[in-house]
Amino acid sequence: xxxxxxxxxxxxxxxxxxxxxxxxxxxxxxxxxxxxxxxxxxxxxxxxxxxxxxxxxxxxxxxxxxxxxxxxxxxxxxxxxxxxxxxxxxxxxxxxxxxxxxxxxxxxxxxxxxxxxxxxxxxxxxxxxxxxxxxxxxxxxxxxxxxxxxxxxxxxxxxxxx
Numbered sequence: 001x002x003x004x005x006x007x008x009x010x011x012x013x014x015x016x017x018x019x020x021x022x023x024x025x026x027x028x029x030x031x032x033x034x035x036x037x038x039x040x041x042x043x044x045x046x047x048x049x050x051x052x053x054x055x056x057x058x059x060x061x062x063x064x065x066x067x068x069x070x071x072x073x074x075x076x077x078x079x080x081x082x083x084x085x086x087x088x089x090x091x092x093x094x095x096x097x098x099x100x101x102x103x104x105x106x107x108x109x110x111x112x113x114x115x116x117x118x119x120x121x122x123x124x125x126x127x128x129x130x131x132x133x134x135x136x137x138x139x140x141x142x143x144x145x146x147x148x149x150x151x152x153x154x155x156x157x158x159x160x161x162x
Contacts, residue, residue: 050121050159056114057152060098063110064144069101072141076134077150083133084157085122090136091151092118098144121158 073094079087092115099111142150 049117050155052117053114053121053155054152054159056110056117057148057155059110060107060114061145061148063102063104063107064148067102067104067107069098069144071097071101072143073097073147074136074139075142075147075150076139076154077142077146079154079157080133081157081161083130084154084161085128086130086133087154088118088122088158090139091147091154093136094147118155 074090075094076083076087076090095111095115099108102108
């Protein structure tokens with residue numbers, strides 16, 4: 001099963017066409033505006049949603065049922081709300097371990113999609129610097145099921161704060 005790609009921008013090409021056909025824009029510059037407008041309409045959205053991250057986490061949980069992964073992962077189980085960005089970055093780093101250990105194409109694609117979505121969502125929160133938070137290596141190592149539960153909890157913290 002393929003992972004759905006982010007939706008395309010909802011930009012009205014008719015608006016660009018209307019501008020082009022208007023006598024003021026029927027010039028070389030008007031044609032360039034039309035072409036650039038059509039091009040921008042086909043670019044993928046950069047907006048991500050934490051609900052999409054949750055969806056991918058559920059997909060990983062499903063995939064784990066068929067793939068044996070015997071890894072322990074650094075897991076933040078009781079992150080303070082002031083440390084949620086730091087915790088999320090640790091979770092995203094540990095996802096690479098899941099991808100590597102599984103050797104499964106569906107898992108690789110889902111993990112990659114989740115990382116892209118989460119990083120995009122983190123960027124929309126701005127560059128937040130958090131102090132007094134644990135480094136990834138200081139976190140407790142837990143099995144993959146506990147890791148995914150804690151990951152979902154951190155994502156819920158982002159959903160609840162928005």
